[in-house]
Amino acid sequence: MRLLIGNKNYSSWSLRPWLVLKHAGIAFEETLVPLYQDDSKARILKDSPSGKVPALSDGDLVVWDSLAIVEYLAEKFPERGIWPADPAARAVARSVCAEMHAGFTQLRTHLSMDIRGRKTAQIDAATQAEIDRILAIWTDCRNRFGDTGPFLFGTFSAADAFYAPVVTRFVTYGVAVPDSARQYMTAVLALPAMQQWLADGAAEPWSLSF
Known part of the structure; x- marks a missing residue:
């Protein structure tokens, strides 16, 4: 492939x-x-x-x-194990992935992904509302399904992959998050595959301006 x-x-x-x-x-x-x-x-x-x-x-x-x-x-x-094994967890995982896939247009517009960057953004009410919704998703998934590990559904799943770019955005723009979200972000960033992506992105020669 x-x-x-x-x-x-x-x-x-x-x-x-x-x-x-x-x-x-x-x-x-x-x-x-x-x-x-x-x-x-x-x-x-x-x-x-x-x-x-x-x-x-x-x-x-x-x-x-x-x-x-x-x-x-x-x-x-x-x-x-790309999706959670439990049917209820799997249904919720698909739901939160679909929500990310189809929405959060303000976040995409105003906090574009830039792994190398460290920026200060003026976060308007609409963007903050989307940030709050993401944090609520993380909290709900962790509380309901996260008792077997540090990820949204305990062990890593596609849901974590779909929110991994958001993790990088929150780092890039210094978005304030509660400790529980910070712990989740730390787990995502520590994944060996994520570390490889971050290193590769940092080494790229291209620089874009949005």
Whole structure:
């Protein structure tokens, strides 16, 4: 399998399936196309019919959406624990992933992912409301399902991969969070796969301005 991704410093959508693949120990090759270059779109379209990253190629099959990629991997590798084993936990995990996938537009607009950056942002009421909703999700999942480990559903799952870019955003912009959220963020950042992504992103030569 091969995963097409964008810059590791900036591409939150690329991080999600990449982290699932790495943490699950699934073999794959990665192809990185730097975003917002003159030839980026043409290069991406060679492997992604949407013209966007990420896209997963598995033989002749191409899956070109981050959530669809994760679902495909969960079906192909059911023994890897990509979703929680408990049906109720799994349903909630899918719900919080879908909510992240479809929403939080203010967060994306005003707190764009920039792993290397350390910035001060003026957080308006709409963005703060989305931050509060994310913190509520983390608290609810940890309280209900997190008794077996430090992640949202105890052990690492796709839900943690979907919120991993948010963890980096909170670090980049110095977002104030309660101790319980800080502990969760520390667990995500300490993952070996996450450490590799962060190091790779820090070493990239491209610098974008948003």
